Amino acid sequence: MTTDREMERIVRSWLDPGLTVLTDDVVDAVLDALPRTPQRRATWSAGRVRGLRASARFSLAAAAVAAVALVGVNLAPRLAQLGAGSPTPLPSPLPSTSISSPPATSPPATLPSNCSQPGGQYRAVLGTTAVHATLPRGWNHFEDAFHVRLENASCTQVGTARLEISRVAGVYADACRRQAVVAATTRGAMVTSLTGQKGHETLEPTEMTLGGKPATRFTFAASFDPSACTAGSLALWRSPGASDASLDPDATVTVYVVDVDGLVLGIAASRCCGDELGALERQLNLLVDSIRFDPAEAERPSPSPVESEPPLRLPGTRASPAGVYGFEAGPRTSATARMHKVIGEGGAVREATALTFRVGANCLGSINDSATEPVRVAGFDGVAVEPYEPPVTFGPSRGTEVTRAYALAVDDRTLCAFVTWQPSTTDLERNAALHVLDTIRTQPIGDDRLQVSFTLDEGWDTG
């Protein structure tokens, strides 16, 4: 029987030999393809750097020499041994003819991923809903969610129309700086968040139906300075399993917030600019009118190989950006998720609040029942204890901190949450930490585990 340690040694040793240098033919192929590979959401931005090919190659050659020197001469025999197979040529920029337009009577196809597809019905699965839409000729899928854009026949983005349909993890309070994600689990909450969002003008929502589902629509112009915004664009909302729904400078966007049987979907139909704007609006309107939702197909696997569930991770060891974080734990593991928020810089830092999560029937420990208060948090019934003793702290107890503890029933399991604050903590800071509990989403995993996610504002860390 091979021991764990021996097995690790064998696997490490087995993995060690192999290709370790990216050969010039691949580097050249990539660099040659850059001019005909438009960056997504970059075509409307000013300041794109062009015309530096010669200097790029010079810089690259110099850096490559340094890289090879660092790798060491011992690689040469190994490379010679392997031989240098030539990579597959890059995809042709010409229109693909391998996918035909689906006949009207056939089931909808998954989203097209090549250039200049024929029109037809397509579908994508977003959470518990299958989204169907009829794409006009020339529209092209470009992401894992239902994100499509209009392209011309040479696969260069016309750059003027895009439709994004995605699930919503939270709305950025500041769209330009992508900060302070606010949970938006209902259509009303999302509309409120978008209406108050910093970075664009105030919105005037209109109630409507879309695909037979209740929806809210508003239109505004994205007039902002891209150099002042993160990644040069406005980010409206975060989407689990996909990139942010975002806008480029000078685009006009119509946002639809749709409630599909309890699942909130955000739709951003953006277009820009000049003489074609009217025609593009008509195409986008036709596309939006064609959208249908089919919950019955929700269990079909996504066409994408990418994991569609929201990422579950805790904040990093340094102050982390706002967003949805989470973990998975059970009573048989010692996993306790702890994080805290530190305010200030340099020598004037102080811990404002801390959050701790545990999973298990006895995660609150032995407490006096008379000290508990019944509560309902994030839709889960439970009890709260304050002060909870001994206090659960992020670091060593100083004896002055106060902890409010919660034990929440999630089916047959218990999730415990502990919010700790210091005498120096302001009411605003404490309430912000308590508000995190309102964003908790959790589901049972296996026999006794829970997957837990929640939304944090900027600055939490586990370090």
Add this chain to the structure above:
Amino acid sequence: MDPSLVSRAQQGDEDAFGLLVVAIGNGLVAVAHRILRDVDLAKDATQQALLSIWRDLPQLRDPDRFEAWAYRVLVRHCYGEIRRTRTLRSVPRLVALEAPDPSDTHGDVHDRDQLERAFRRLSAEHRAVVVLHYYLDLSIDEIAETLEISRGTVKSRVHHAMRGLRAAIDADARTAIREIAQ
């Protein structure tokens, strides 16, 4: 990784992206080769991943996380290569065997052969965590962050992958013992 280089590339600076390719290209192709076990497929996956990285770079919110994000893009392309080649497996394909390392003992070569077979039977997802953990030496947390999956999922995949690899070696050892006994 210099975040300013990433930011420049996000703005469409091809010079900056070229330098990023140099900085991460060797690491990417090394990981691709170990996941895919084929030089040409590894080069293809790396080439396509680098183009995806260029195309999607403006969407990366935090330039400090460029490297982890780049590996995630690469791993997804490796998944695609594995699935594509598996769907085409009815078409006979000759895969070049790599020359053995002369320093290997007979037993190690034998183990390598068993590992190679067992590894190729693993799913794309299981291959990826093995390579990230035992070749790149990423921790469970780092893999979870890189692949945007939970720690539990990473640990489960490592456990199951190693169990599969171990079973291949141990089964072969048992066969050898039986042969000697006979």
